Amino acid sequence: MYRIILVEDHERLATLVCKKLNIAGIAVDVFERIDTAWAAIQKIPYQALILDRGLPDGDGLILLKRLRQANHNIPCLILTARDILHDRVEGLEAGADDYLPKPFEMEEMVARVRALLRRPAVSIILEPQYHDICIKPEISVMCCHDKQVKLAPAELQIMLLFVQKKADVIRHHALEAAGWGLSEAVTPNALDVVLHRLRKKLGVIDSSLGIVNMRNLGYALREIAVVKKPEF
Incomplete structure (x- = not known):
């Protein structure tokens, strides 16, 4: 079973995302803050990261940039309400592998996570x-x-x-x-x-x-x- 980390402070959305991914055979650990998510990633070999941008302690891209600067290549899908072109480009240039604006269909989210986990570069890690x-x-x-x-x-x-x-x-x-x-x-x-x-x-x-x-x-x-x- 794959295990991924979700950084999302909207409790209801996080619950729905977890439920859909669990059904797909993917275990999920949920965190609401950048600092606790960073600490968890140092301890647990997660296979993917789902990241919101608007978090209580800052923009989720702070976490992503910190990971990339540390040469951590965990694949990342950004879920966010910020869907203008500038925001999408900013997220991808910060090191995201995919970008899904809110609101979104759960089936598409699951498909995008599965696609991340199937990529050849990830298979080496997996x-x-x-x-x-x-x-x-x-x-x-x-x-x-x-x-x-x-x-x-x-x-x-x-x-x-x-x-x-x-x-x-x-x-x-x-x-x-x-x-x-x-x-x-x-x-x-x-x-x-x-x-x-x-x-x-x-x-x-x-x-x-x-x-x-x-x-x-x-x-x-x-x-x-x-x-x-x-x-x-």
Whole structure:
């Protein structure tokens, strides 16, 4: 399942957009402000951004420009009531990939988001590889050579973060945010359960990688020793 971020302060519109995208198999995290959206994008490997311009803490283009200056290539669709030529050009030159003026038809919005996710440049991000594993978010699968295993939604998002960060140590709260979003309440042992399942699934596909607990620091994806079965 894809996961995207929506930055929109109109509650009713945000609810409708989320509902339509959820039906299309796309998970959505919603934020109303530039600062909270920026913080979320640093923690979670979103596959696309839907951005309003008129936000409580400024023009949404501030967020987009900040992302592009940081060389973050997340594809962006702008939804806004500012639909004159100057505004559209300004949004595209700031780094937007598409522009949809309000009011709009939900079916068209979903189609435009899907188009963003299908672009070749995005596909590279959407099928990341690290050592001997490859993640295919569109079908929620993790592969190693000729073997593959299905991933549940939280497992998929956490593995995407691990692969994105490679061997970096990732904090407990960052993994929770990736798996369940920043707005969902997570039970105390939910992350432990998911990490246990992921370790087993890495073993099922015979990956050389394992999820290692770095005491008092977090978790990291590291190469582990593989014990070969004796031959008779």
